[in-house]
Amino acid sequence: MVEPRRSRRTSRRTFLTGLGVSVAAVVGLTAGQTFAPLSGLNLFGPRVRGFGPQGLPVNRTAEQAKVTELAMDPAWKLTMVNGDRSSSFSLAELRALPQTEVVLPIACVEGWSTSATWRGVRLRELLSTVDAASDAELVVRSLQPKGGYRVTSMGPEFATDDMTLVALELNGEPLHIDHGFPARMIAPARPGVLQTKWLSSVEVA
Ligand SMILES: Nc1nc2c(c(=O)[nH]1)N[C@H]1C(S)=C(S)[C@@H](COP(=O)(O)O)O[C@H]1N2
Numbered sequence: 484m485v486e487p488r489r490s491r492r493t494s495r496r497t498f499l500t501g502l503g504v505s506v507a508a509v510v511g512l513t514a515g516q517t518f519a520p521l522s523g524l525n526l527f528g529p530r531v532r533g534f535g536p537q538g539l540p541v542n543r544t545a546e547q548a549k550v551t552e553l554a555m556d557p558a559w560k561l562t563m564v565n566g567d568r569s570s571s572f573s574l575a576e577l578r579a580l581p582q583t584e585v586v587l588p589i590a591c592v593e594g595w596s597t598s599a600t601w602r603g604v605r606l607r608e609l610l611s612t613v614d615a616a617s618d619a620e621l622v623v624r625s626l627q628p629k630g631g632y633r634v635t636s637m638g639p640e641f642a643t644d645d646m647t648l649v650a651l652e653l654n655g656e657p658l659h660i661d662h663g664f665p666a667r668m669i670a671p672a673r674p675g676v677l678q679t680k681w682l683s684s685v686e687v688a
């Protein structure tokens with residue numbers, strides 16, 4: 484009876500050692516994605532399927548977009564605008580609204596598409612707080628101070644879709660900052676480039 488127990492302990496220790504090595508390897512790869520000086524060594528890249536926080540690749544991190552401070556600001560609000568009507572929602576206020584869960588991919592032109600579970604507030608519900616018309620064209624703005632993709636337009640075919648969300652969660656967790664914390668747009672059949680991260684406002688054009 485002593486023998487089997489000892490061998491079980493040995494195999495458990497071997498397993499844990501193996502785990503330690505693979506965790507270190509993952510940290511090494513992630514570091515290459517995060518710190519600019521190492522980026523030349525990053526052979527795997529953030530766009531390989533399954534890499535990136537929360538199981539989803541990242542096309543541009545919060546640091547690269549220079550939004551970290553703005554995105555982490557506890558005073559952050561999402562502002563909805565329709566002419567002279569506007570309404571603002573803190574993260575707590577958005578979380579207190581009815582939440583919807585959808586499974587939708589991010590499809591990037593750079594050659595990857597990964598499906599994920601998103602949870603958040605229907606865009607149409609937020610638009611109704613400023614009486615936006617159902618045929619309204621929208622301007623979606625990010626906190627991102629400069630660079631591409633920070634302002635996009637969105638037609639009513641997306642805005643009125645029940646699956647179009649101001650997403651607060653990804654795969655069961657609050658959005659990682661690199662995926663757009665505190666809130667991002669996610670809509671069906673929309674190119675990845677238009678799935679705006681780090682939302683700041685949604686305005687009727
Ligand atoms: N504000 C902002 N939103 C953005 C981007 C960006 O650079 N800035 N990149 C877009 C592109 S090209 C893609 S493919 C997706 C990637 O989302 P992910 O990094 O969460 O996977 O975000 C989109 N939203």
Ligand SMILES: [Mo]
Nearest residue numbers: 591592675676
């Ligand atoms: Mo993309």
